[in-house]
Amino acid sequence: MLQISRFRQVLILLVLMAGVIFTLPNFFYGRVEQHNDAVALIDSGISTEQAEADVALWPSFLPSNLVNLGLDLRGGAHLLAEVRVEEVYATTIDAMWPEVRDVLAAERDTVGFITREDSEPGVLRVRISEAAGIERAVELVRGLSEPVVTLTGAGASTLKVTSQGNEITVELSDAEKLASDDRTVKQALEIIRRRIDAAGTREPSIQRQGDSRILIQVPGAKSAEELQGWIGTTAQLNFHPVVGRTTDATQSPGVGNFLAPSVEEDGVYYVLERNAVVSGEELVDAQPSFDQNGQPAVSFRFNPAGARKFGTYTSENVGAPFAIVLDNEVISAPTIRQAITGGSGIISGSFTIEESTNLAVLLRAGALPAGLDFLEKRTIGPELGADSVQAGKMAAIVGFALIMVFMGLTYGLFGWIANVALVLNVCLIMGALSILGATLTLPGIAGIVLTMGMAVDANVLVYERIREELKTAKGPARAIELGYERAMSAIVDANITTILTAAILWFVGSGPVRGFATTLGIGIVTSVFTALFVTRLFIVWWFQRRRPKSIEV
Structure with a gap:
């Protein structure tokens, strides 16, 4: 019997409504973005008349999640920074002076008086008054050393302690320097991420490159110089x-x-x-x-x-x-x-409201462990992003129009039902991207365009199967029911292989490749849903209303 339970009908409609509602803010992108920025500002404790006015730009009862536009669509800033890992050596060695002083002072009878001598950064020089106690002093200082906690530095100690005359020299060992470099870059990466996230910037791309470099791409940033000033502050x-x-x-x-x-x-x-x-x-x-x-x-x-x-x-x-x-x-x-x-x-000091807000953000995020040298910086203008958006829109519109014409001419009424489901499919994709806070890039738009073709491909399989069933003279209702049932295995098989490919692209790839995989993966799920459930629901409604004796697909 060609029918769908009331519960399943309500469930399908709720999913479609959610997709449309969560897609809606993207049609008013600028207003919703102003609203979100104002809400974040007020939540941070700063309320201004302009912020209150911007909050009113979008109703609070509607979702305000947006699809984040990538650097290639929106423009923004691109920076390549190198962490000055050597600075940490000096900080670490300076912090050891109190321990060295205390451990030597405990045996003053043997080593005599202890004084710290001037030295280059990263080196601690200590002079003792009793030259005869130099071996004991070196032994005591070496006792402060610890094993290096890395696989490559296994068995090595953190400190290199040498002596000459009545002077002890303390510095980090080579193995500890390598371990320190790795820790420093990881910490800098996390601090930069927290600073940019705290500033409310959407979906930055922050990746480690090589041993001591960090690539930072921030869509929507006004300029690379402004971003450099923001993240380059040590804030110690x-x-x-x-x-x-x-x-x-x-x-x-x-x-x-x-x-x-x-x-x-x-x-x-x-x-x-x-x-x-x-x-x-x-x-x-x-x-x-x-x-x-x-x-x-x-x-x-x-x-x-x-x-x-x-x-x-x-x-x-x-x-x-x-x-x-x-x-x-x-x-x-x-x-x-x-x-x-x-x-x-x-x-307190000579702060403006903006400066005090920025300083609070920097302090909450934490201090960079070392300074940054910016090797490359580029500002990508919004006009370039606008051109990319326009090109993506044109590709989507042309592809969408051709698909709709083909389906309408080939399958008649059933083809136009598939076209309506295709529109809803795009809404579901955009709604899912909005909920996830995903970033849409130009390759992501390509994934959506590809999904459109795959979405109607499932409907083609169903409709061709219905045609075959109609030839057996089983009646239109039974033909439609069997068409969906017997086409399901082919549709699921084809889409499982594609979603596995999308998953591999997402886990192995990065940047634009991952953006393509995201939209493709989401699109596959929504395509199967609209092809097998939404179009079937519309056809059932039509059939129950018209009760045709015969149908033409």
Whole structure:
């Protein structure tokens, strides 16, 4: 009997409605995008009249998911950055000085007095007063070394410790440098990803290339220079004890100290202790806010370990200044009025609202472990993307029109039912891409155009099978039912092989290849659904209404 249960009819209609509703925002792309950006801005704690107006551009009860346009369709920025992995060597070795000092001081009777000598970056030189204790001192420092945690560095130690006279030299071993390079690039990759995601940029492409390079492509970015300034900021926040102030940029800060310029006072430099009281790594949150004078600022909060250290230091140094240092520049150097034990505080300065928002985002994302050198940068103009979109549209429209004409002329009414299902199929594809937040590229458009042909291919199989069944004089209802049943195996077999190919392309490929595989894979699923269920539902409705004695396919 040619019929579909009420439950299945409702289910099919709900799927079609969902596809149309989730496709709808893409017809108002600019308005919905403004709405989404305004919602993200308000959620971050910043509410302006313009943001409120932009939120009203799209109804809140409708979905606002959009298909993200790739770099080739929308334009944007392309950067190739190289991580300065050598900078981490110096940071790691500097951080070892307190441990080296403490382990040697524990045996002062043997090694005598310990002093740190000036040295090149990445090298720690320590002088002891008792030359006779040099072997024992080297043994103690080597005890701080640990095994290198990599397959290639198995059996090696993290430190290389040598001695000459009464001086010990400590640096990272070659195996540890290789392991450090890998960790540094992975960390930089993740920090860049978090920064760009926090900024609300849609579907960036961030990939590692080679040993120390990172490829960054961000659709919709205004310029490569703006993106470079955004992600190239190290954003290393530390809190340092203040030793003194000076206006002489050439003054020697002394061993264990460094000189940092003041952001607020031109020509003023602070002499700071190199070892920070608390580092930005112990921050768990940072939000844009306003200080007691109503000026833009950034509020921050430490983790329990950072809060404890910050509270202890401020308790013991009431009345003394301490410096808030961002990327080796002193943002402010307030005097500690009272112990700060709550684990939170506020950074105020000459910020605009945009600067305080950006700084909060950078601090939340974390500091880059090392600086970046930008080897290549390109800005792809939106007009090039517009040309690609236009070409893709034209290809889709021409292909769509030819398919509709062919189906209408070849199969008559049944052909036009297949054409309506084809339109709904495209809506389902776009709706699925919107829900997934997938990126549509020019190869992705090619995948959609290919899917159109595959969608009607399933209908051709069904209709040809119905023609064959009509020749047996079983009646139109039975012919339609058998046509769908007996064509199903061929349709499923053909589409399973194609979806396996799409899956392989997605897992093995990257960039444009993965975009093609995404639209092709989604299109196969929606094509089978529309060919086997949607067209059948429409034909059943038509048949139950007309009750024809014979049909012509």
